[in-house]
Amino acid sequence: MRLNHNLSSLNIYREYSKTLKANSKALSHISTGEKVVKASEGPNTIAKSERMRLQIRGMQMSQRNVQDGISMMQTADGSLSSLSSILNRVRELVVQAGSGSNNDEDKEQIKGEINQMLDGYNQIVKDTEFNGVKLLSVEDEKTMQSGANSGESINITFKDLSLDKVGVLNPDNSVDSDKSLKKLREELDLSKPEDISKALEIVDAASNSIIDLRSKYGALSNKFESTFDNLGEFEASTQKCESRIRDADIAEEMIQFTRTGVLIEAGNAMMVQSNKFPQDVLRILENVRSR
Structure with missing residues (x-):
C-alpha cells in the first residue's frame, strides 16, 4: 500500500482512457455511417475507397x-x-x-x-x-x-x-x-x-x-x-x-458502443473506490499515532 502513487487508481484510469477512446470511435462510426473516418484508421482501406x-x-x-x-x-x-x-x-x-x-x-x-x-x-x-x-x-x-x-x-x-x-x-x-x-x-x-x-x-x-x-x-x-x-x-x-x-456495420458498432459504455461506467465506479485507498493509509497512520 503506497501513499504517493495510487497504482490501482492509475491502472484503472489507464484502462478507462482506452475504453473512452474506443467508445468515441464507435460513436463516430455510427454518426458518420463509415468505419474508416480518418486515414489513420485504415490507410490502405481509405486509399482503395x-x-x-x-x-x-x-x-x-x-x-x-x-x-x-x-x-x-x-x-x-x-x-x-x-x-x-x-x-x-x-x-x-x-x-x-x-x-x-x-x-x-x-x-x-x-x-x-x-x-x-x-x-x-x-x-x-x-x-x-x-x-x-x-x-x-x-x-x-x-x-x-x-x-x-x-x-x-x-x-x-x-x-x-x-x-x-x-x-x-x-x-x-x-x-x-x-x-x-x-x-x-x-x-x-x-x-x-x-x-x-x-x-x-x-x-x-x-x-x-x-x-x-x-x-x-x-x-x-x-x-x-x-x-x-x-x-x-x-x-x-x-x-x-x-x-x-x-461503410460501417451499424449493428456491430452499436454492440461496441454499448460494451464500452458499460466499461466506462464500471471504470468510474472503480476509480471512486480506488481513490479511497490513500484514506485507508491515513487511518492506519492515525492508529499508529494513537498508540
Missing part, C-alpha cells in the same frame, strides 16, 4: 454525357426524317413536272413548290442544333467522353447537308456543283426532259446521303444506349464494393 469513389463519380458524369449523346442523336434523327420527307415530296413534284400534260403555268407552279420545299429543307439544316452545337450544317467531329478513364470515348462525325453540299458525288466523294440541290433550285428548267432526268438524279443522290447518315446516327444512338446500360451496371457494382470497404 477513394480510388473507387473517383471511378464512381467519373461513371456518373459519363452517364450524363452519354444521355446527352442519345438526345443529340434523337434531335438529329428527327430533323433527318423531316429532310427525307421533303426530298420525297420534291421527287414527286419532279416526276409530276415530267408529265406531258402539264402546261407552262403548271410547270411554274411545280417549280415554285419545289423551291419552297428546298427553302424549308435549308432552314431545317441551318436551325438544327443541340445546346448550340450545329448538327447538320457543319463538317465536324466531336468526341464524347463515355467512360471514367482516359481513352473511353465515342466520336461523332457531323456532315454538312446544306443545299450546295448535297447531291451527286464526284469520284473523290466531293459534291458535283452542277448536280447539287442548290443547282436544282436555282437553274434547272423542268420544262426540259434532260433537266427532269438530272433533277431526279440529284434528288436520289441527296436522299441516299440522308438515308446513310440517318442509319449511322441510328447505330450511334444504339451504341450510346448500350454504353449507358453498361455504365449503370459498372457503377452499381463499384458502389457495392466501395460500401463493403468504407
Whole structure:
C-alpha cells in the first residue's frame, strides 16, 4: 500500500482512457455511417475507397454525357426524317413536272413548290442544333467522353447537308456543283426532259446521303444506349464494393458502443473506490499515532 502513487487508481484510469477512446470511435462510426473516418484508421482501406469513389463519380458524369449523346442523336434523327420527307415530296413534284400534260403555268407552279420545299429543307439544316452545337450544317467531329478513364470515348462525325453540299458525288466523294440541290433550285428548267432526268438524279443522290447518315446516327444512338446500360451496371457494382470497404456495420458498432459504455461506467465506479485507498493509509497512520 503506497501513499504517493495510487497504482490501482492509475491502472484503472489507464484502462478507462482506452475504453473512452474506443467508445468515441464507435460513436463516430455510427454518426458518420463509415468505419474508416480518418486515414489513420485504415490507410490502405481509405486509399482503395477513394480510388473507387473517383471511378464512381467519373461513371456518373459519363452517364450524363452519354444521355446527352442519345438526345443529340434523337434531335438529329428527327430533323433527318423531316429532310427525307421533303426530298420525297420534291421527287414527286419532279416526276409530276415530267408529265406531258402539264402546261407552262403548271410547270411554274411545280417549280415554285419545289423551291419552297428546298427553302424549308435549308432552314431545317441551318436551325438544327443541340445546346448550340450545329448538327447538320457543319463538317465536324466531336468526341464524347463515355467512360471514367482516359481513352473511353465515342466520336461523332457531323456532315454538312446544306443545299450546295448535297447531291451527286464526284469520284473523290466531293459534291458535283452542277448536280447539287442548290443547282436544282436555282437553274434547272423542268420544262426540259434532260433537266427532269438530272433533277431526279440529284434528288436520289441527296436522299441516299440522308438515308446513310440517318442509319449511322441510328447505330450511334444504339451504341450510346448500350454504353449507358453498361455504365449503370459498372457503377452499381463499384458502389457495392466501395460500401463493403468504407461503410460501417451499424449493428456491430452499436454492440461496441454499448460494451464500452458499460466499461466506462464500471471504470468510474472503480476509480471512486480506488481513490479511497490513500484514506485507508491515513487511518492506519492515525492508529499508529494513537498508540
